[in-house]
Amino acid sequence: MSIVSGILRIAEDEARAAEARVINSIELEIGQLAGIEIESLNFCFDVARRDTMAAEAALVIHDIPGLGFCPTCAKNVPVEFHLAVCGECDEALVDVFQGRELRVKSINVD
Numbered sequence: 001m002s003i004v005s006g007i008l009r010i011a012e013d014e015a016r017a018a019e020a021r022v023i024n025s026i027e028l029e030i031g032q033l034a035g036i037e038i039e040s041l042n043f044c045f046d047v048a049r050r051d052t053m054a055a056e057a058a059l060v061i062h063d064i065p066g067l068g069f070c071p072t073c074a075k076n077v078p079v080e081f082h083l084a085v086c087g088e089c090d091e092a093l094v095d096v097f098q099g100r101e102l103r104v105k106s107i108n109v110d
C-alpha cells in the first residue's frame, strides 16, 4: 500500500507542477525481481486513487525482465532471482543489474 501512496504522490506532484487538474494515466516500470505483485498493486491503486487527482487514471504497467551479467560467459543472461546462478554455464553467480526497478515512467495529465 505504501508503494501505491508513493506512486500517487509522485504523480500528483508532477501534475501540480504542470498545473494540471486531472491525471489521465500513470505509466510504471516494474522489474520482475522487484517483489511487486501486479495484481495487488492494481487493487491497492484502485482503492488509494479515490479522492486524488488520479481518481480516473489508468495504470499502465511495463514489466522489466530480470537481467544479469555472467562473468564466466561474459555476457548478459536472464535471471529470475536476486541471487542467481547463470543458466548457461551453471556455475557463476550473475551480477544482476536489471529487474529491480520500480519507477514512474511517465504520467499523462490534463
Ligand SMILES: [Zn+2]
Pocket: 070, 071, 072, 073, 074, 086, 087, 088, 089, 090, 091, 092
Ligand atoms: Zn554463465
